[in-house]
Amino acid sequence: xxxxxxxxxRDGVWGNNVVLVQLLAMCPTxxxxxxxxxxxxxxxxxTAVLAVSNSLVASIRxxxxxxxxxxxxxxxxxxxxTLVDLGLNxxxxxxxxxxGLFIALIVVNCAILGRxxxxxxxxxxxxxxxxxFATGLGxxxxxxxxxxxxxxxxxxxxxxxxxxxxxxxxxxxxxIVIPDYKGFLLMVLPPGGFLVLGFLLAGKRILEGWRQxxxxxxxxxxPGLPKAGAA
Amino acid sequence: MKRFFQRDGVAxxxxxxxxxxxxxxxxxxxxxxxxxxxxxAAEARDLEAxxxxxxxxxxxxxxxxxxxxxxxxxxxxxxKVYRARKGGQVRGVIYQVTxxxxxxxxxxxxxxxxxxxxxxxxVTKHSETPGLGDKVDAAKSDWVLGFSGKSLAxxxxxxxxxxKDGGEFxxxxxxxxxxxxxxxxxKQGLTFFASHRAELVDDGPLTTRSAAR
Numbered sequence: 001x002x003x004x005x006x007x008x009x010r011d012g013v014w015g016n017n018v019v020l021v022q023l024l025a026m027c028p029t030x031x032x033x034x035x036x037x038x039x040x041x042x043x044x045x046x047t048a049v050l051a052v053s054n055s056l057v058a059s060i061r062x063x064x065x066x067x068x069x070x071x072x073x074x075x076x077x078x079x080x081x082t083l084v085d086l087g088l089n090x091x092x093x094x095x096x097x098x099x100g101l102f103i104a105l106i107v108v109n110c111a112i113l114g115r116x117x118x119x120x121x122x123x124x125x126x127x128x129x130x131x132x133f134a135t136g137l138g139x140x141x142x143x144x145x146x147x148x149x150x151x152x153x154x155x156x157x158x159x160x161x162x163x164x165x166x167x168x169x170x171x172x173x174x175x176i177v178i179p180d181y182k183g184f185l186l187m188v189l190p191p192g193g194f195l196v197l198g199f200l201l202a203g204k205r206i207l208e209g210w211r212q213x214x215x216x217x218x219x220x221x222x223p224g225l226p227k228a229g230a231a
Numbered sequence: 232m233k234r235f236f237q238r239d240g241v242a243x244x245x246x247x248x249x250x251x252x253x254x255x256x257x258x259x260x261x262x263x264x265x266x267x268x269x270x271x272a273a274e275a276r277d278l279e280a281x282x283x284x285x286x287x288x289x290x291x292x293x294x295x296x297x298x299x300x301x302x303x304x305x306x307x308x309x310x311k312v313y314r315a316r317k318g319g320q321v322r323g324v325i326y327q328v329t330x331x332x333x334x335x336x337x338x339x340x341x342x343x344x345x346x347x348x349x350x351x352x353x354v355t356k357h358s359e360t361p362g363l364g365d366k367v368d369a370a371k372s373d374w375v376l377g378f379s380g381k382s383l384a385x386x387x388x389x390x391x392x393x394x395k396d397g398g399e400f401x402x403x404x405x406x407x408x409x410x411x412x413x414x415x416x417x418k419q420g421l422t423f424f425a426s427h428r429a430e431l432v433d434d435g436p437l438t439t440r441s442a443a444r
Contacts, residue, residue: 063247064247065243065247068248075252076251082262083259083262086266087266093270093277097277154362155362183362185361185362
């Protein structure tokens with residue numbers, strides 16, 4: 001069982017990454033990656049909702065008939081997001097001031113319904129939780145990466161505003177990468193998101209092509225060994 | 232008839248949707264009920280914090296958010312004025328003005344003392360271009376702090392403009408519309424103060440809402 005959970009984790013974060021491979025959830029990806037901190041905040045909030053929504057969908061999967069599953073899942077996810085929104089606003093208000101903008105956007109994240117539909121509606125609760133968590137981590141990773149690149153190129157800083165999101169202890173995360181940087185507006189504006197994502201996708205393809213060639217070389221030299229890096 | 236009640240039958244599906252909607256509504260209603268008070272309290276704290284940031288420290292000793300006055304501006308729009316008092320005497324007032332920015336309205340909170348001198352100005356909400364117009368935000372640049380100590384007499388009314396228009400205030404490279412809008416809105420705010428000064432600095436009783444408190 002642990003082996004397959006590791007597979008789920010690896011798939012969610014890398015092999016089947018929701019942004020870098022499936023190209024889902026483009027709306028929050030483009031809107032919220034102007035800084036690494038924003039990307040991280042949106043990623044973490046989405047991870048929490050994904051893990052819970054996947055578990056819930058999996059736990060009621062036997063009662064939901066296939067014909068009406070989509071409205072049931074949509075209501076479930078929307079309710080969950082609204083509950084998180086209300087709860088954060090009431091009890092973690094300082095965090096809400098930073099994340100509040102993102103929370104409502106989680107509803108429109110097609111990755112959540114996508115995972116509910118593609119995985120959680122057919123899988124046990126534990127595996128669905130892990131899948132949601134892993135997909136969320138992959139989303140967080142991709143968003144923070146895109147945000148980091150855009151922030152460095154666009155404003156010359158990294159993780160600015162992290163102390164608002166994570167608390168004063170994380171003030172040292174906030175770096176000025178390029179001092180006295182004039183800024184590169186294109187990167188901060190929406191086109192920068194598409195540009196950075198395009199280059200990252202190309203980079204990932206190159207990296208995987210390189211790994212596949214290496215694995216192919218390994219399998220031909222040691223016959224009978226299963227292919228490792230095929231994802 | 233038997234199929235009707237099975238998992239792919241209409242009755243089952245309708246009741247399933249009904250139950251899901253009911254459970255979701257109940258959860259939301261419960262959550263809304265339990266979070267209403269904490270959210271209102273948190274928003275009141277936010278309001279207080281955003282009001283006190285345009286005042287010098289230890290300027291007032293009253294509850295700013297509840298000591299209000301409702302006036303109308305030159306255009307007939309209502310303006311909610313928050314009064315800053317120390318020992319019962321009104322030392323200054325805080326109110327919001329709106330500028331017409333490049334990408335929509337710019338919400339500005341300004342504090343003015345009894346003599347019509349600006350105590351502080353902050354842009355609280357805007358949708359100006361990141362990296363260009365958003366320098367009016369105190370988090371991005373010190374520009375907006377330059378209003379403190381200014382009044383309608385200093386600089387002269389004609390100098391209440393950005394440098395490009397022959398005025399006193401800096402514009403930003405690549406963004407003139409935004410600072411121009413803020414300067415204009417703040418100047419209008421001062422004109423509003425001048426025409427309502429008597430009512431604004433009157434040490435009269437608290438508003439009914441705060442008196443009941």
